[in-house]
Amino acid sequence: MKVTLKDLAKEFGCSVTTVSRALKDNNTISLELRKKVKKRAEELGYIPNIVAGSMRTGQTKTIAVILQDLRNPFFSILAKYIEEFASNQGYSTFFITTSELIDREIEAVYTAIGKNVDGILLLPNQKDTRSIEILRRYKIPHILVGRYFSNLDTDYVIANDQKGSYLVTKHLIEKGHQRILFLNSYMYISSAYLRLEGYKQAFLEANLPFHENDIIIVSTDRGEACEVINSIFSKKQEYTAVFTYCDVIAFETIFTLNELGYHVGKDIAVAGVDNIHSDIILPIKITSASYSRKDMAYEAVNLLIKRINEGINNESGDHYEHRVIDISLSLGQTT
Amino acid sequence: MKVTLKDLAKEFGCSVTTVSRALKDNNTISLELRKKVKKRAEELGYIPNIVAGSMRTGQTKTIAVILQDLRNPFFSILAKYIEEFASNQGYSTFFITTSELIDREIEAVYTAIGKNVDGILLLPNQKDTRSIEILRRYKIPHILVGRYFSNLDTDYVIANDQKGSYLVTKHLIEKGHQRILFLNSYMYISSAYLRLEGYKQAFLEANLPFHENDIIIVSTDRGEACEVINSIFSKKQEYTAVFTYCDVIAFETIFTLNELGYHVGKDIAVAGVDNIHSDIILPIKITSASYSRKDMAYEAVNLLIKRINEGINNESGDHYEHRVIDISLSLGQTT
């Protein structure tokens, strides 16, 4: 069963305080006692109750990551690195998923605060900023990851989305494609907005006409892109290439085009963003805008821990930090 | 800043207990007061401190999932469902990764216990059973997921690994393959052992000779299977099919064979286990043994919560439950 400081104190006939200090190697306790106590604690399998300790110290050594969906490899890989870096710095990690639902995001924030986390990494749904307001009110250190609000300044770590999208579109245009279907995500998501900007930028630069109708909004829910591709490509149309908001949508696109009898990489080009392949080798490597999720996680965790420590030392640090991860083009077999 | 019961009590000039009860809609408190307190709590943004409450009640409404690597889609999809089901039942979820290192598994168990989790889902590394022993000593409810120990009875939820492997191998044999390279995982992992049994079973049943050398052990670390496939298939060899421990290894196999100039699905067959495609649509669908990760997560979470509740009600329940998820063959483009 559970072993507490009290149990140890009883054994040694001393006070809980003494045991606590002995285990912490506090030099106000005789070396002999320290040794004996530590040995006995080991034998009994004493595990310090961090939760109890946190009531006094205020620190739980826990962070929460609020994100959309762990099924999507983009998020799960990011999650992997976040957990790894946090763990290396002595922090445990809660993951709370929202399925892109704003109410669940708010719930998630309440849960995280109720569990006394020291800080939060938030991949916001962006439908509104309520969750940020709650975090501010409660003064919980928090960093946005992957997305930011143009009308609300915060700390954030994002990728250079516009550049990535621009590079991919430019590549497709250079390959001779003039009508490029763009399966984008919802425009209130900052990365979707920026990726559209990059797409437009490449068209503008190439002096090609830009068609508003070539942009279709899809979610990343399993199968949604399949349906859209199916309905467009089973009819006559003019697209010779498809550019997608992210690799997961590109995967569905490629799968469906294959099923429709297309030969992706020859008859039609497909490219995405995220370059999942750099973390998980998949059967085929697709052309994609590539940036390091590892770096992104690293920056996010470090910035968050920095903010947590500032809070503890009561430093003001009233300016927000914005970190942008560079992005490049990674060619694959699909363009 | 933080709002506590004390703050509310001060406002109303009543005791903390009264406020606590009012917020819990306890009918010993006058309806009027209950309403007023709840309204004010809402206004002030009161968030109950679950951690503090847990010190008295003993329940943190938190579980930990100890698993190998969130980058692997198999684990991340399982993680997604676990988080979802746990969350639906009011539990938060810690994920702690071990990278298949037994020392990190032990560390993970200590961390989880130190954070007072109510229960643990463990995907064990199986190099030894120390972590289970610790969990037993501390009487922490725990369920093994995906793997079990043949020499140590516990609660567990696994897939029917032998059947899955048997079905895939049988399918390959029926397609005319006689020399099937098997990229398996380490034999101390129960699922690897069972998948080998299934493979052997199919050969035996078909009266085909079984070659010990056709089995090669690889880890799921990124790129390891690529290297093995490269070294085997760049030389002359007799294999017309490759069967892999899991889809992630199959993906690497297919990618590498493509690079070597093979046409997977025509020149050579590849099949795996997990059927990731059922959760994430990938560019190609591979032949794979399929079972529901959703069911697996559901069973695991429910069994764990059942055990947690038994612990609270001090029921004995000294028999272990074993749940086996059924598995079937899912055909793809690669065989």
Place this chain on the structure above:
DNA sequence: CTGTTAGCGCCTTCAC
């Protein structure tokens, strides 16, 4: 209906 007391396990402060 409401309040008081006590305590979960730990740590900090002050006293000896």
Place this chain on the structure above:
DNA sequence: GTGAAGGCGCTAACAG
């Protein structure tokens, strides 16, 4: 060197 007292925020048991 060591201990006692107090408190983190909350809730359960017992009073009234």
